[in-house]
Amino acid sequence: MHDTLPEEAGLWRHIRDTAERVARLYDYRQITTPIVEDASVFLHTAGDESDIVRKEVYLFEDRGGDALALRPEGTAAVCRAYIEHGMASRPQPVRLFYFGPFFRYDRPQAGRYRQLWQFGVEAIGTDSPAADAELIDLQLALYRELGLTGLTLRINSIGTAETRRAFGKVLEQHFLPYLKTLSVDSRRRFDTNILRILDSKEDAQHEAVLTAPSILDHLSAEDRAHFEAVQRHLSDLGIAYEIDPRIVRGLDYYARTVWEVEPPGAGGQSTIGAGGRYDGLIEVLGGPPTPAVGFATGIERIALNMRERGLWAAGDSTPDVITIPLGEQGASAAARAAAVLRNAGVSVRNGLPGRSMRAALRAADASGARYALIAGDAEAAAGTVVLKPLRGDDPAGTEQRTVEIESLAAVLTDRPGT
Numbered sequence: 001m002h003d004t005l006p007e008e009a010g011l012w013r014h015i016r017d018t019a020e021r022v023a024r025l026y027d028y029r030q031i032t033t034p035i036v037e038d039a040s041v042f043l044h045t046a047g048d049e050s051d052i053v054r055k056e057v058y059l060f061e062d063r064g065g066d067a068l069a070l071r072p073e074g075t076a077a078v079c080r081a082y083i084e085h086g087m088a089s090r091p092q093p094v095r096l097f098y099f100g101p102f103f104r105y106d107r108p109q110a111g112r113y114r115q116l117w118q119f120g121v122e123a124i125g126t127d128s129p130a131a132d133a134e135l136i137d138l139q140l141a142l143y144r145e146l147g148l149t150g151l152t153l154r155i156n157s158i159g160t161a162e163t164r165r166a167f168g169k170v171l172e173q174h175f176l177p178y179l180k181t182l183s184v185d186s187r188r189r190f191d192t193n194i195l196r197i198l199d200s201k202e203d204a205q206h207e208a209v210l211t212a213p214s215i216l217d218h219l220s221a222e223d224r225a226h227f228e229a230v231q232r233h234l235s236d237l238g239i240a241y242e243i244d245p246r247i248v249r250g251l252d253y254y255a256r257t258v259w260e261v262e263p264p265g266a267g268g269q270s271t272i273g274a275g276g277r278y279d280g281l282i283e284v285l286g287g288p289p290t291p292a293v294g295f296a297t298g299i300e301r302i303a304l305n306m307r308e309r310g311l312w313a314a315g316d317s318t319p320d321v322i323t324i325p326l327g328e329q330g331a332s333a334a335a336r337a338a339a340v341l342r343n344a345g346v347s348v349r350n351g352l353p354g355r356s357m358r359a360a361l362r363a364a365d366a367s368g369a370r371y372a373l374i375a376g377d378a379e380a381a382a383g384t385v386v387l388k389p390l391r392g393d394d395p396a397g398t399e400q401r402t403v404e405i406e407s408l409a410a411v412l413t414d415r416p417g418t
Contacts, residue, residue, distance in 0.1 A: 001115040011303055011312045012117075015146065016099055019119040022142045026134065028095040028121055033077040035101065039069040041080050041285070056104040070103035074120040075278065075294055076253075076285070082124050083287035092125030093292070099299075113300060122294035124282070129226050132257045132277060132293050133233030139261065139273055139295050140239065146302065147311040148263070151272065153239065155259040156247040157227035158195070159219050161280065167218045168194045178208035198246045214245035223256060230257050253281040257293065263305050272305060273297030318368035319349040321412070323385075324360040326376035327353065333380035337373050337405045344409035348373075365390050371412065374400075387411070 004012055020030065039059055058070040071077050078096055081087075087094050099119045121138060123131045136153065143151055158164060171194045179187060183202040190197065195215075203209050219227065234241055247258050258276035275295025282290040306312045323338055325331035331353045338348040349367065351360060357374075364372040374386040385408070388400035403411055 002113055010317055015299055015302055018145050019142055022145055023097040023121060026138050028097045031078060031096045031098055033081055035071055036068050037071050037077055039067040041076050042069055042072055058103050072102055072104045074098050078122050079282050079285055083285055093123040094125055095123055097121045117299035118296045120296035124292040125290055127291035129229035130233050132230045135275055135293055135295055137237050148305055150264045152262045153241040154244040154247060155241050156244055157223055157256050158248055158258055159223040160255055163220055163223055167215050170213050174212055175208055195248045199248050216245050226256055253278040255279045272301045319347045321348045321371045321373055322364040322367055322369045323351045323373045325351055325353045329377040329380035330375040333375040337385050337408055340405055340408050344413050346412055
């Protein structure tokens with residue numbers, strides 16, 4: 001887990017604000033679910049062979065003996081809320097987005113932590129292929145707004161549960177001759193969830209995986225028609241994509257369309273965001289059969305890619321004004337001036353008395369502020385301050401002048417850059 005320092009906070013706010021703005025452009029509304037959920041919300045939906053269930057979820061028992069979990073992902077929690085609050089009675093689909101922290105006992109690496117932040121979007125209550133394309137379009141619009149270009153969209157269809165069961169028998173025949181040469185995880189998955197061998201990182205270059213049959217050759221007529229419709233919608237939107245039959249996703253509740261988005265040079269090992277359709281999840285949670293589709297994108301991964309591309313320079317935000325109080329009465333006048341400016345939306349760092357004028361001006365200039373406000377006992381008695389521009393591009397020049405405290409807001413908010 002990691003701290004977000006002040007010099008990084010601006011980037012995170014920018015990503016969050018951009019994500020929320022883009023989601024609202026598509027008429028999605030925010031939902032916030034608890035960080036702690038009943039463990040069954042995740043354990044009964046992710047699948048016994050998923051990484052979340054096997055090694056990532058933080059489980060604990062509370063004082064009442066209930067099994068709880070720190071939420072490892074957002075979709076199941078949002079679907080639980082959909083059922084609990086009767087959202088099936090609302091106009092469908094229900095369009096929701098979320099932004100927040102999630103927790104996985106994962107191996108830390110670049111852009112991946114045990115407390116991770118995600119932005120996710122869900123469209124619940126539609127089986128239309130157009131909804132799949134809209135979610136992909138929204139996701140790519142977010143990256144585009146953040147300046148992330150050159151991304152690769154890879155899509156696949158994993159069909160329905162019936163399709164996967166039939167395809168699993170085909171994979172058994174294919175992998176059986178290679179079984180002893182596969183990794184321990186893949187040998188276990190052979191018996192529990194054989195499709196997961198296809199997205200094994202350890203065996204990604206193994207001959208058995210590279211030559212494995214494609215699920216696309218085993219889709220039902222309905223599955224194939226749905227996937228072809230998704231592709232048509234993407235083409236109509238001008239969205240380029242690659243079809244990758246090895247995308248199966250790590251959670252059992254996915255069905256039909258699945259996708260991943262990779263930054264340049266990722267090599268299939270560092271997706272920036274991923275999504276898919278999960279038509280059976282709400283039924284598993286105890287609700288009525290309800291089709292749905294969504295995606296999630298990691299904020300750490302986005303921030304990492306933005307910094308690598310020079311799209312954001314780390315650094316603290318700077319105040320517009322720094323006050324320099326001289327003397328006891330000057331401190332009162334400076335505080336009053338700061339209050340006037342803050343009420344007008346001007347950021348002010350109020351200085352503390354006790355420093356020399358030279359030291360205070362040097363610190364004010366180093367801060368990046370555009371102005372220093374100097375207030376001594378004489379200024380306090382007159383209800384004024386001395387306004388000193390610190391940057392050379394001020395239209396009034398670099399000369400300081402005396403300004404009445406009550407006029408400060410009008411003077412400064414009329415200046416460009418403040």
